[in-house]
Amino acid sequence: xxxxxxxxxxRNGGELTADEIQxxxxxxxxxxxxxxxxxxxxxxxxxNDMTAxxxxxxxMAMMQSGDHLDLSSIDGIxxxxxxxxxxxxxxxxxxxxxxxALGISVPMxxxxxxxxxxxxxxxxEAIPGYTxxxxxxxxxxxxxxxxxxxxxxxxxxxPADKKIYALRDVTDTxxxxxxxxxxxxxxKIASGTDALVIDVKTGSGAFMKTLDDSRELAHALVEIxxxxxxxxxxxxxxxxxxLGNAIGNALEIQESIDILKGQGPQDITDLVxxxxxxxxxxxxxxxxxxxARAMCERTIAxxxxxxxFGDMIAAQGxxxxxxxxxxxxxxxxxxxxLPAKTSGVVSTVKADEMGIASMLLGGGRQKxxxxxDYAVGIMMHKKVGDAVTAGEPLLTIYSNRENVDDxxxxxxxxxxxxxxxxxxxxxxxxxx
Numbered sequence: 001x002x003x004x005x006x007x008x009x010x011r012n013g014g015e016l017t018a019d020e021i022q023x024x025x026x027x028x029x030x031x032x033x034x035x036x037x038x039x040x041x042x043x044x045x046x047x048n049d050m051t052a053x054x055x056x057x058x059x060m061a062m063m064q065s066g067d068h069l070d071l072s073s074i075d076g077i078x079x080x081x082x083x084x085x086x087x088x089x090x091x092x093x094x095x096x097x098x099x100x101a102l103g104i105s106v107p108m109x110x111x112x113x114x115x116x117x118x119x120x121x122x123x124x125e126a127i128p129g130y131t132x133x134x135x136x137x138x139x140x141x142x143x144x145x146x147x148x149x150x151x152x153x154x155x156x157x158x159p160a161d162k163k164i165y166a167l168r169d170v171t172d173t174x175x176x177x178x179x180x181x182x183x184x185x186x187x188k189i190a191s192g193t194d195a196l197v198i199d200v201k202t203g204s205g206a207f208m209k210t211l212d213d214s215r216e217l218a219h220a221l222v223e224i225x226x227x228x229x230x231x232x233x234x235x236x237x238x239x240x241x242x243l244g245n246a247i248g249n250a251l252e253i254q255e256s257i258d259i260l261k262g263q264g265p266q267d268i269t270d271l272v273x274x275x276x277x278x279x280x281x282x283x284x285x286x287x288x289x290x291x292a293r294a295m296c297e298r299t300i301a302x303x304x305x306x307x308x309f310g311d312m313i314a315a316q317g318x319x320x321x322x323x324x325x326x327x328x329x330x331x332x333x334x335x336x337x338l339p340a341k342t343s344g345v346v347s348t349v350k351a352d353e354m355g356i357a358s359m360l361l362g363g364g365r366q367k368x369x370x371x372x373d374y375a376v377g378i379m380m381h382k383k384v385g386d387a388v389t390a391g392e393p394l395l396t397i398y399s400n401r402e403n404v405d406d407x408x409x410x411x412x413x414x415x416x417x418x419x420x421x422x423x424x425x426x427x428x429x430x431x432x
Contacts, residue, residue, distance in 0.1 A: 003027060003037050010044040018057040025061040028160045035167060042164070042173040050178035052223075058178060059224055062164075062186035066156035069136065071107060071192040074143055078105045079279040080191070082184050083199040084217065085119070086206050087355035088242035088268070088380075091199065092120045092150060093256040095272050095279075097308035100148030101299040104283045107143045108150045109157065109191050111165065118249045118364055118372055121152055126250040126329045126374035130318030146311045158186045170367055175207035177217050185224045195231040195282035197275050198222070202428060203240035205351020211236070211428060218431040231282055234431040237271055238424055241349040241384050244268035248363040248377015248398060250329040257323055260306040267383075267426055273297060274427060330375035332398035338411055340388045348416035349384055357407050361399050376400055378411075385421045 006020050024041060027033030050058065071078050079099060083089055096106045110120040110132075121132045132152045134142070142149040153162060161183050168174050168183075188196055198221050201207070202214035218234035225232030244265045246255035258264045259272060273296050280292035299305035310320040322328055358364055362373030379396045382388050394415055397404050 003033050003041075007037060007040050007044055010041065010048055013048050015051050016054055016057075018053075018061075021054065021057045022061045025058070025065055025160045028163050029065050038164065039167055039171045042168060042171055042176070042179065045178060046173040046176040049176075055178045055181055055220060056224065056227065058182040059185045059189070062158050062160045062182055063190045065160040066158050066190065067136075068190050069107070069140075069157065069192040071140070071194075073140060074105045074107070076103075076105060077194045077283045078107055078143075078192070079195040079197070079283045080106060080108055080188065080193040081197045081199065081275055081279060082188060084180060084184070084201050084207055086201040086239035086243060087351040087358075088244045088247045088252065089201070089239070090120070090123055090244065090246070090252040090256050091268065091272050091275060093123065093253065094259040094264070094305070094309070095276055096148040096150055097260065097312060098272065098276050098296050098299050098305040099279050099283075100146065100312075101304040101308040102280060102285060102295055103147065104280065104285060105143050106148040106279075107139065107191060107193060108148065109153055109187055110150050111152075120150060122372055122374075123249045123252050123256075124150060124318075126253050127313060127318040127322050128328055130313060131316050134316065142312070142315045146308065146315050148308060148312055149316070150312070151316070153187060157190050161186055169365065175209075177213070177220055180207060180217060181220045181224060184221060188225070189228055189230065193230070195279065196225055196233075197278045197282065198232070198234040199271070199275060200234050200236045200431075201239040202236055203238050203351065205242065205355060206239040215429065215431070218429075222431055233278065233282070235275060235278065236428040236431065238426050238428060239351050240424060242351050242354050242380060243271065245380040245383075246377065247354055247358045247380070248361075249372060249374040250326070250331070251377045251379060251398065253322070253329060254326040257306075257309075257326060260300060260309055262300045270426060330373070332375040332377075332400055334397075334399045334402055334404075336397040336399060336404055336408075337393035338395050338397060338408055339391050340382070340394050340417060341390060341412070342417050343388065343390045344417040344419055345421045346382045346384055346386050346388055346394070346415065347418035347421035348414070349380070350414040353410060353414035354378060354380075357397075357410050360407060360410070361397070361401075361404070373400060384424050388417060
């Protein structure tokens with residue numbers, strides 16, 4: 001069958017058969033389908049959605065397009081976490097060593113930037129020497145020895161997703177439920193993990209802007225996971241303002257270290273502990289969330305999570321001295337404060353625009369082959385609900401160019417100061 005006919009059918013609202021979806025995935029992997037036709041298919045899917053059957057077929061075809069990891073050599077229940085992404089979302093980086101420090105194996109296959117800012121792998125590559133591309137054998141050995149690893153897709157895991165993932169970013173088809181669901185679950189099913197917690201973001205800085213859309217995505221992900229026998233649940237968390245204070249790759253690594261030292265911002269620390277508690281319960285190391293959360297908190301207090309993070313860095317070729325010397329990461333030439341124009345209470349910080357500002361500085365990709373500047377980004381000093389006095393810095397811009405007038409204008413346009421502010425709820429729902 002011709003790819004143009006498959007595109008035509010989806011463009012006109014038809015339901016694709018499993019064979020038609022398999023043809024598309026096979027063509028992506030073989031290279032027989034050019035980028036422009038893949039992009040057309042993605043856009044048609046974006047506008048016309050997919051049925052549950054189509055979503056399942058796409059997920060399984062992408063999963064079966066490559067290798068499956070065999071985790072049988074790892075003792076106990078393996079637990080993983082995935083986030084749909086957001087501005088300042090570095091939760092995987094402190095979360096994996098926290099859970100790993102409890103003796104739970106966390107084989108985490110992550111991704112690069114998709115949208116405004118760098119992804120988990122991009123952030124980790126800000127650490128000198130850290131490599132995210134390791135062999136399957138090395139990955140499994142590291143999980144056995146260190147209890148956690150954060151890598152790119154090892155070997156030939158879901159190769160179809162690698163190509164589609166990059167094209168989604170540059171064709172503005174990121175926030176499509178069937179494309180998100182198939183991308184996430186094809187990799188997670190292929191990675192062979194037993195238990196999966198999915199952090200589905202909602203709000204201005206998320207791919208899903210409304211709670212209804214986030215809820216639909218969460219249900220789609222959980223249903224796919226349950227359908228293949230995976231213990232799977234989702235948390236819907238807020239992304240109406242940046243998560244934590246740091247936006248930008250090296251800055252977010254430094255904030256991750258702060259979290260592991262017990263010195264991180266409250267919002268992201270709370271989210272990390274919430275997700276970690278669910279992973280601990282699913283791994284059957286605790287019977288209830290309160291006990292599991294306390295166990296996670298202890299790994300921070302006793303330093304075991306920080307040590308595990310250092311072990312993970314060293315195992316993947318990185319310089320573990322970054323823990324005490326974050327200045328070994330790339331540093332921005334200029335640090336420019338953004339002073340408040342008026343006094344009052346911060347009532348709005350539009351997360352997506354903060355992310356775009358970081359991207360324009362060089363911290364995210366506008367095109368799939370863009371090179372990242374690991375040093376640049378934004379450090380928030382005031383967030384929603386914080387009082388501010390005129391002239392006080394709202395944030396600091398980390399830049400390698402001196403003139404950031406365009407960035408300052410963008411930031412001012414998307415931070416509002418009022419007489420009062422509505423509180424932001426961090427955790428909206430749990431989907432089981």
